[in-house]
Amino acid sequence: MPNLNTPWGDRFFFDLFKTGYVSPLYKRPIRNLLTNDILFDCADTEKAPEVNGISVIWDVPEYLDVHLKQLDANITVSKIRQYKGYLMHIAPFKNLDDFLAQQLSARSRKKLRSKKRNLESEHEIRYVFYYGNIEKEEYHRLFDAFYGFLEERFEEKKTVNNNLGKWDYYRDLVYPMILEKRASLFAIYDKDKPITIGMQFHLSRTVFSYVQSYDIAYSEYNMGDISTMKRLEWCFEQGFDTLDLSMGETDYKIKWCNHHYDLYFHVLYNRKSPSAVLKYKILMSKLQFKQYLRDKDILGKRFKMDKFKYWLRNLSS
Incomplete structure (x- = not known):
């Protein structure tokens, strides 16, 4: 204490x-x-x-x-x-399409689906949630890639990311939590190469989106939006009712959070x-x-x- x-x-x-x-x-x-x-x-x-x-x-x-x-x-x-x-309160909605119809404009929905369609047609895309099980070797591979994504993305933004200095702490923390379903990793792969990774923590039916990043070589596809849409879809499927993006005002959070x-x-x-x-x-x-x-x-x-x-x-x- x-x-x-x-x-x-x-x-x-x-x-x-x-x-x-x-x-x-x-x-x-x-x-x-x-x-x-x-x-x-x-x-x-x-x-x-x-x-x-x-x-x-x-x-x-x-x-x-x-x-x-x-x-x-x-x-x-x-x-x-x-x-x-900022958070997404999804309990009142029937499914992802219902939420998107009320939260995003028709233009934003069309653009999002177009970007996702282009990503999937131009690359061999897989979406994987690690929740309850993950091989140790793949876990460490994702954490290594995740670190690189954050480093490159924040260098591009010319900002400091405080998580990088504690990366070994998170590497040790999250693995057993995934096995206990108290945390999850979401990865988007191009073939076997991770291109987007998100880390979430879980309590009952509330999901806390702690940090996510992506390979900046795929920036043209708006990977942050595609990742959020897929995580929301998964939350509906798993019976979660809150996806919390936490503190800090950004255009991205204002766009997605109700x-x-x-x-x-x-x-x-x-x-x-x-x-x-x-x-x-x-x-x-x-x-x-x-x-x-x-x-x-x-x-x-x-x-x-x-x-x-x-x-x-x-x-x-």
Whole structure:
């Protein structure tokens, strides 16, 4: 369990999907409010741990039913809007065609199907979902290709991808999760060559699309859109009802997602502790200022941190 008396705390959303961990500060169960589906539940009789200083829980999405346990009377809780998230809520739709008809324009649907048809007629295309089973050798081959796709794609975009520095961690993490059906890999192959790969995490009927990329040699086919369409089709077939693309506003997410939500920081501090109060005020000012910049389309649009990191990295190399 992390130290609850430091300002770094947990990343609620990512911890929940990637490791099945929920801070002991929160009640069980955790539900998807869109579907009333229980995502996390376990026997929990322990009281909320003491917060002697200040603690921050990151990335709490508003579409999950999340409640803090009874806290000490000296503990104050603030909830600060953080990022906007995007998901596809597909439970109300009969099938993929029904969803596409309501979410995409007729022109977009025609273009998507044309790109897919061209891809399949000009190459020997296979679509494979690895969910419950994958050969270890093929798993490592896909992870090697995946790394290369991300590296090339983000070099093309002139941005930094934070996942690349943790690639060995994900390589070790995901394989047993696939066997347990808590994660999946989706691959599009041209003959035996992977050209698009996506990594997903699963909880009950909710799928969290964590990262995907493709071989930039196939960019003309709009591989991101084809991948999303095939993953949606698979979600309908498997009985999933939510495909979450998570935080960050992009044209791609706006195009595909029919539900937008906010993620929040939960900031807890002991108001009887002068040092905790001071840290809280400094932290709150920082978080509120960053959100102000996001709301004004400065941070994340006119100024992008991943592009700035890319510039700094190349400046020092």
